[in-house]
Amino acid sequence: MMKSRGWVVYPLLIISSLLLFFPIVYAFLVSFMSGTDVMNRSFLPSIWNWSNYERVFETVPLMRYLMNSFIVSTGVMLGQLVVCAFAAYAFAFIPFKGRNAVFLLFISTLMIPWEAAMIPNFLTIQAFGWMNSYLSMTVPFFALAFGTFLLRQHFKTVPHELMEAADIEGLSKFATFYKVVLPYCRTSLVTLGIYGFLTTWNMYLWPLLVTTNDEKRTVQIGLKQLQTVEVATDWGVVMAGVIIVIIPTLLLLFIGQKQLQKGLTQGALK
């Protein structure tokens, strides 16, 4: 029924995709350019060479930053999955007194912008001795109302028969949780996992506050550093850094796009 509109839609799609994707494509092209190419505002590199990618690792300890970001993002992803799945299980399957009150408590966390709490949080992290530590960049983000609601929504679709069978088998609540519910809800666990990794990898303000040396710094702060160190000299090197930093998240997004879209619309609206 919509085929006849193809001749209008295709050109519009192509133009918008080009416009939207241009900055990323251009960053990719510049990452292969020499200094003179950049100065001439060339669109394509005159010679394609990898030297910018070699140099970026010499300019800042990018390998170290990548590893830090990877550790922190994986840490938050796993922590979030565990903490949110526990909470979601309680909301979905245990009819306890005060459930509405606790639910409201979770909802109220959505109304507090994280930046409004960052000053005391910074002081807390200092008091804990967590400056320049992976702990400060992971633990505070384990609990997540959005993630809890997302999982709860899916947990509730577990068939009654399955839960009853587990009951008759004599499985404890905890065994039911990890032997029946979690395997059944794999897909939303993956969705939340992707979401957690993506958002943590891209985090900027908090790592900026709690890291003061190269040891634990993440790639995002590395980019800022790269840009301030290299800006006057070589944009090719800076863009090589940008491309290296965005590749993991873009790949993750392309692979998990369908899942993420489904999860976001379900979890976000309920």
Add this chain to the structure above:
Amino acid sequence: MSSSSVTVVEERILQYGRKEKLSWWGKTKNFRTAMLYLFPSILLFSIFLFYPMLRTVYLSFFLTDAQGVASLFVGFENFAYILQSSVFRKSMVSTLLFVLYTVPSSVIIALFLALLANEKLRGIGFFRTILSSTMGMSVAASAVIWLFLFHPTVGILNSFLNIIGISSIPWLLDPQWALISIAITTVWMNTGFAFLVILGGLQNIDQHLYENAEIDGAKYRYQLRRITLPMLSPTLFFIITITFINSFQSFGQVDILTQGGPAEATNLIVYAIYRDAFINYQFGTASAQALILFILVFGLTILQFKFGEKRVHYQ
């Protein structure tokens, strides 16, 4: 067999709370189990969200030393001070202007793209991937790319403008243009996520509605106005709220593109808080500003919930 089925029955009874003569310990079994599962979340929320929020309120009534220790109670003086300070007022004006620049354009662009990408055409999956790509872009990477595009000597944006006969724009150098530049960067970054959410909303609309309209011979524009937009309104309202809140929280693009300048034109509220607290060590006034940010976001979220509840009725 009998013993295990007895425990199953007992479990059931506990779960539904029908048996009257249970001890207090037995009656609260579910509560205790639930709390065990909820404990990690509640603990973390308390330490890293509720407590700091209260402490922000507390700090906003005090003068503090450089370590953030409250030293002198000043009541509402911090608020009086920031409300009179020209820096804060300018920051509020910039923030509101910024929100005005970013929210409507982000949503309209994303809606337009989502309508295009919702057509069932060959290769549409590829376009959907490309159009959602900015969602995977970090604020730092995006800002560095746009810093380059806006650059006065090597930036390619001005080259394009020159080609089509428009003179160069002083993107990040002029106070008014700087705010617009940051807004452009932000809209670009917002598009991917907003697109994905709106596309999801579009795909949730019952296809039968269109089929019926098609039979009646309704035109595309009519369908858009009478079916798509009304059915999409909850999603749209949701994404408007989220974009609003995100705009208020913008920080990274300011830090990398302008550092709040030129002439403080891009000193958006979170950047102002950051500067007060972590560069000037004025934790009291920074907390007062943080509280104002909280009130803004709080109000918007309440609105979203109110509307979100209504939505149930017309589905």
